[in-house]
Amino acid sequence: PPHWSPGTTIMAVEFDGGVVMGADSRTTTGAYIANRVTDKLTPIHERIFCCRSGSAADTQAIADSVTYQLGFHSIELDEPPQVQTAANLFKEMCYRYREELMAGIIVAGWDKRRGGQVYTVPVGGMMTRQPVSVGGSGSTYIYGYVDSNYRTGMSREECLQFTAKALSLAMERDGSSGGVVRLAVISEQGVDRQVILGNQLPRFSAA
Amino acid sequence: MALSNVLELPASGFNFENSARNAVLEDVLGDGKTKTPKPMKTGTTIAGVVYKDGVVLGADTRATSSEVVADKMCAKIHYIAPNIYCCGAGTAADTEKTTDLLSSNLTIFSMNSSRNPRVIMAVSILQDMLFRYHGQIGAFLILGGVDFTGSHLYSVGPYGSVNEVPYLAMGSGDHAAMGILEDGFKPRLELDEAKTLVCSAIHAGIMSDLGSGSNVDLCVITRQGVDYIRPYQESEFKDQRQGRYKYKPGTTPILRENVEPVEVEVMQETVQKMDTA
Numbered sequence: 147p148p149h150w151s152p153g154t155t156i157m158a159v160e161f162d163g164g165v166v167m168g169a170d171s172r173t174t175t176g177a178y179i180a181n182r183v184t185d186k187l188t189p190i191h192e193r194i195f196c197c198r199s200g201s202a203a204d205t206q207a208i209a210d211s212v213t214y215q216l217g218f219h220s221i222e223l224d225e226p227p228q229v230q231t232a233a234n235l236f237k238e239m240c241y242r243y244r245e246e247l248m249a250g251i252i253v254a255g256w257d258k259r260r261g262g263q264v265y266t267v268p269v270g271g272m273m274t275r276q277p278v279s280v281g282g283s284g285s286t287y288i289y290g291y292v293d294s295n296y297r298t299g300m301s302r303e304e305c306l307q308f309t310a311k312a313l314s315l316a317m318e319r320d321g322s323s324g325g326v327v328r329l330a331v332i333s334e335q336g337v338d339r340q341v342i343l344g345n346q347l348p349r350f351s352a353a
Numbered sequence: 354m355a356l357s358n359v360l361e362l363p364a365s366g367f368n369f370e371n372s373a374r375n376a377v378l379e380d381v382l383g384d385g386k387t388k389t390p391k392p393m394k395t396g397t398t399i400a401g402v403v404y405k406d407g408v409v410l411g412a413d414t415r416a417t418s419s420e421v422v423a424d425k426m427c428a429k430i431h432y433i434a435p436n437i438y439c440c441g442a443g444t445a446a447d448t449e450k451t452t453d454l455l456s457s458n459l460t461i462f463s464m465n466s467s468r469n470p471r472v473i474m475a476v477s478i479l480q481d482m483l484f485r486y487h488g489q490i491g492a493f494l495i496l497g498g499v500d501f502t503g504s505h506l507y508s509v510g511p512y513g514s515v516n517e518v519p520y521l522a523m524g525s526g527d528h529a530a531m532g533i534l535e536d537g538f539k540p541r542l543e544l545d546e547a548k549t550l551v552c553s554a555i556h557a558g559i560m561s562d563l564g565s566g567s568n569v570d571l572c573v574i575t576r577q578g579v580d581y582i583r584p585y586q587e588s589e590f591k592d593q594r595q596g597r598y599k600y601k602p603g604t605t606p607i608l609r610e611n612v613e614p615v616e617v618e619v620m621q622e623t624v625q626k627m628d629t630a
Contacts, residue, residue, distance in 0.1 A: 206480070206515060
């Protein structure tokens with residue numbers, strides 16, 4: 147069915163003290179760009195965000211449901227929830243309803259027990275922790291770049307540069323990704339959101 | 354055979370009896386040549402723009418049933434709440450009923466809480482309902498309104514996806530309208546600029562899309578109130594009626610009058626007590 151789907155590029159990276167998350171901003175219905183300034187980085191809790199790819203309707207509904215469940219759980223616990231809990235809630239929903247849903251989600255955030263964490267919940271409902279994770283239709287073009295350029299122990303600034311460059315490369319090659327780059331840095335201090343407009347994106351010489 | 358005085362509650366969920374009937378009719382009537390009529394779609398151009406003091410919504414007024422114009426002056430900007438209006442594209446019946454249901458629910462909320470509903474509430478209710486029906490309800494909606502948090506414009510798709518944007522066009526004429534909006538939109542427009550922009554956008558849809566036509570309706574929503582301008586701009590291709598089609602009473606002469614009372618016997622009488630405590 148021709149429903150709205152973000153053909154997307156999403157990414158998240160762990161660093162010591164937090165995570166950097168990034169996404170493009172294009173939502174397509176077939177060949178038409180229905181929204182060129184989409185925000186695919188969705189807050190789930192104060193220091194936990196998710197990157198959404200797949201069907202817009204499905205991922206919005208799942209994110210809303212998990213936000214509710216996590217908020218309730220956090221109130222019962224009387225302390226901020228763990229990122230692993232959020233990831234598990236996503237996994238439960240995505241796996242149970244795997245036949246009906248089309249959702250690829252990256253959950254990332256900071257909690258005081260394990261610091262910055264990135265968990266990926268791809269289509270099908272598997273869940274695993276990764277230091278770097280990419281997703282969406284544009285991710286296939288940047289596995290090589292990510293695998294060769296990622297190093298452990300990168301700083302916050304280096305992670306931001308790394309994410310911005312990776313997303314730009316993917317947006318250059320993938321027709322279903324584009325627009326602006328939205329970034330979010332989550333740490334103990336809180337969340338810092340940025341936008342890199344089209345003309346400010348890093349450029350790579352290719353003739 | 355059910356008794357006529359037993360209350361039959363309709364079964365829940367969608368009722369597909371007519372689809373079965375249509376399939377049988379197609380078989381029996383045409384050897385595949387007769388097709389049952391398609392549901393009325395609005396084949397539309399709708400647009401919305403957030404300006405300095407509020408939101409301007411616009412729509413064309415043509416409703417089509419396949420290639421025939423079913424309604425030349427249909428109203429596509431639906432009332433949701435005193436501060437929220439909604440433009441609908443897609444299947445006419447679905448947009449009509451969905452917006453009606455939303456409006457009723459929000460009225461009940463208003464009565465319970467003595468406040469005007471917020472735009473985000475309307476959006477959340479719509480999103481929840483449309484997602485539950487998995488796209489079976491063909492409603493492509495542009496919701497605009499002003500509440501104490503500010504002016505908002507949202508698009509809601511039939512599968513339940515929501516986007517908040519400063520300007521937007523939907524319907525079959527959306528490509529033409531979007532071109533005008535992308536070219537002319539600036540943040541914090543003045544009222545007249547916003548109205549002209551939306552009107553041009555709808556006009557582009559009317560000119561370039563066969564499914565859109567007739568007049569342009571506008572709806573301006575601000576903190577102070579709502580200005581529903583219907584029509585804002587009339588089609589320059591309106592036809593002139595050649596004659597009068599109404600007949601005065603007495604046009605047909607009465608030749609003869611004969612009154613015959615009909616004899617009716619009371620066969621059965623049942624009294625059902627109603628508890629009005």
